[in-house]
Amino acid sequence: MKQSVAAIVGTNNNADNLAVSASHLYSYESAVNALLSPGLHQSITKEDILKSSLRRTKTVADMRYYWNKILKYNRHTNNVNTNDDDQKKNKKKPLLIHITGTKGKGSTACMCENILRSNGYKTGLFTSPHLINIRERIRYNGQPINEKLFSDVYWKIRQAFEVDESDETSDEEVDPPPKLPGYFRMLTLMGMYTFLYELSDDVDVIILEVGMGGRYDATNFLDTTNTTTTTTTAATTNSNNYCSYFQRVVYGVTLLDLDHTRILGTTLKQIAWEKGGIFSMNKLNPNGISSSTSSTTSTSKLLSEPKSNSKSTTTEKEETDDKDEPSSSTSSTSSSSSNKKYYILDRHDFRMVPPSVTLNALSSAKWPGRCQTLINKKKNVRFYLDGAHTPQSLDATVEWFRSKSNSSSSSNGTGIFNCSHERNPVELLELLLKHQSGFSRVYFAQSDTSRPSPIAKASAESLLKERGITIREELLADEGKKTDDDSEGEIEGKMNTKTTTWQETLAIIWKHLLIQSTADTKSASTSASALVSLSQTRDQDSKVFVTGSLYLVGSFLTALGWTEESSPTSPSPSSSSSSTLASTTIQ
Known part of the structure; x- marks a missing residue:
């Protein structure tokens, strides 16, 4: 029962901008355009985003x-x-x-x-x-x-x-x-x-x-x-x-880590409660316990209680530890008072797998944008890419970069970073600075795409004051100037009176944190423009570290011309020493 073009595309002003002809209505391109179109599947305005969140x-x-x-x-x-x-x-x-x-x-x-x-x-x-x-x-x-x-x-x-x-x-x-x-x-x-x-x-x-x-x-x-x-x-x-x-x-x-705290909660226990909801067998009513559970309840118990109406074959385990340890969330524990059981995979459901097969599968697993290395032999440049948008993950990412690139905190290299304006950039940049202060260049590049947000962007001044960092007026000189490439975090009606791009805000914060640095610090409107600027430098670094938002990592993979089809199906024996989830040579 196919509908008319008008019925499928929609009649609001935003959706009408989709130039889809009748002959191409059901094409792949029109499907992607529809998914990305405001007024169809995308909430863009502040009102629509808030309505969706409700x-x-x-x-x-x-x-x-x-x-x-x-x-x-x-x-x-x-x-x-x-x-x-x-x-x-x-x-x-x-x-x-x-x-x-x-x-x-x-x-x-x-x-x-x-x-x-x-x-x-x-x-x-x-x-x-x-x-x-x-x-x-x-x-x-x-x-x-x-x-x-x-x-x-x-x-x-x-x-x-x-x-x-x-x-x-x-x-x-x-x-x-x-x-x-x-x-x-x-x-x-x-x-x-x-x-x-x-x-x-x-x-x-x-x-x-x-x-x-x-x-x-x-x-x-x-x-x-x-x-x-x-x-x-x-x-x-x-x-x-x-x-x-x-x-x-x-x-x-x-x-578990503190992430999406505005939605999921500000403690590991609250976050564990939200994530433990997948254990509930009755998905329509996953309210096993109140989110205001006593502070004496361990995180792992929180993970077990939302499924109190469910079946389980997990091993019962007495929990006496009350620490908010993320690692406890990985335990498949169940409340001793529960007589219900989960369904999990029993041993007989799978053929016995030789350890060597499993090890080979793990070593050949590739997940783009996570601990990924790209090598440009022509320019002798290695790009190290890994998404990291919490302090815990950024800490691990920097250690991975240093180990794989043989970098010390004082060695040269180029850092490229971005994060959502909903996160605390000062905390993340302080951590990046702590481990890797010797970048010769630092770029703050805008991702090609980002998740819509109803939250207004904070200024560099307010973020620094909140962290107790002394403001240097000369570094704020550019904040608030007119720009034309600031889209991230902007909501209909210009929620933030300042027009400084979020990437300029990040650059200002970085300069405050690294006062004595001679690093060339720049903001870029796109990943592609950051690459162009990088390629035009006289003494281009041989190591480029791209981290922060996964959207930024994806944007750089696109700018570098990388595709899954261009990547080898599995790491070669010679690359096993780098043990990355994805490693590719590009021209």
Whole structure:
């Protein structure tokens, strides 16, 4: 049931700017343009962003609303047989690995996928964000799905949301979500639909990386019990067997750190509570305990309690430690008072894997933008790229750079950095300075893309005063001058009266921190312009360290002309000593 161009593209002023002809409406390019278009899947204005954030606690109900519409549309159009329960029961269901945490979710998912694929399992991998190509988020057997499958899935799902249901009653949905899902929600639906329907005969294991948190994350909308559940909330009454898709489910929690504190909480315990929400078998009601849990509750217990209504085969472990240690979050513990059990993968579910096979799979695992080295032999330059946007991860990243580049804190090199304006840049730059003060040049480059934010940017002066750092007026001379390349953090109506770019703000802070430095400190409007400026220097450094935002790392990979297709499928024996997750030679 294809809709008109106007119906699909939309009628608001922003969406009308999509120049999509009828003949190209269902192309890959039009699908990507639609996903990135304001007014369709993107919230850009302050009002839209705030409106979306208010629906965060309704994410699971909203995702089920969208999922039901997709399945209903497919039944009516005979795209797939989504209502044949007998066929589902007779068909082998995939296993699911669901991974949350603060640091290393994507890398862990990548390693799990590579181990499984190396042992003959057909895999579906969903991760975020992408670095260069949006199809990176949805992978089959380690490779991004092709453009045709991506566009087919997008438009098939999109048409399900465009069907006019004005004649139908909506007693079941008192507070319906927006007509079209937001960007991440749409991509999550696309990933799950791809694995469960488009490639259902070809996927043995689905590895799913949480976007943010867990309890209210878009990836957390399918229950994992074995019985049909009926749950009632103020917004919706839902009766569906959302667990019928998976044979077994494994939950993984990587290292916890203070990140996205505005949304997830300001302590490790609060963050653990949010991430532990993926353990709940009843996703629509993941409220096992109150977030105001007594301070005597350990982090690992917090991770176990949200799933108090669930089944478990994890080993019970008495927890007497009350330290907020991130490492405790990785333990699969359960409350001694709980008589319910998780589902996790039993030993017999997998063929016994020789250790050597696992080691080979781990050594050949490659995850772009994480501990990645690019070598330009023509110019004798090595680029070291790794995303790091918390103090703990930046500390580890700098140590990796120093060990792989044989750099000391006083040696020359070029540093390139950016971070979101929602983070504390003074804290991050102080840490970078502590470990690597000898950069001959430092660039603060704007990423090609960034996550929309309703938060106004702070000035360098206010950030420095908050940290108790003496202000040097001569270094603030450029702050507030008129510029034309400041897009990050800007919201409709110019929330910040200053027009200094965020990259100029970072440069001012860096100069305050390193008063005696002779380093050439610059801000750049794009990653490409930073590379051009770097290439024009007389004594170009042989080591370039790119870190901070993953969006910045992705922008530099693009500017350098790197693609997954240009990267070797596995590290060569001669490169094993560098043990990076990705290493490529570029011209």
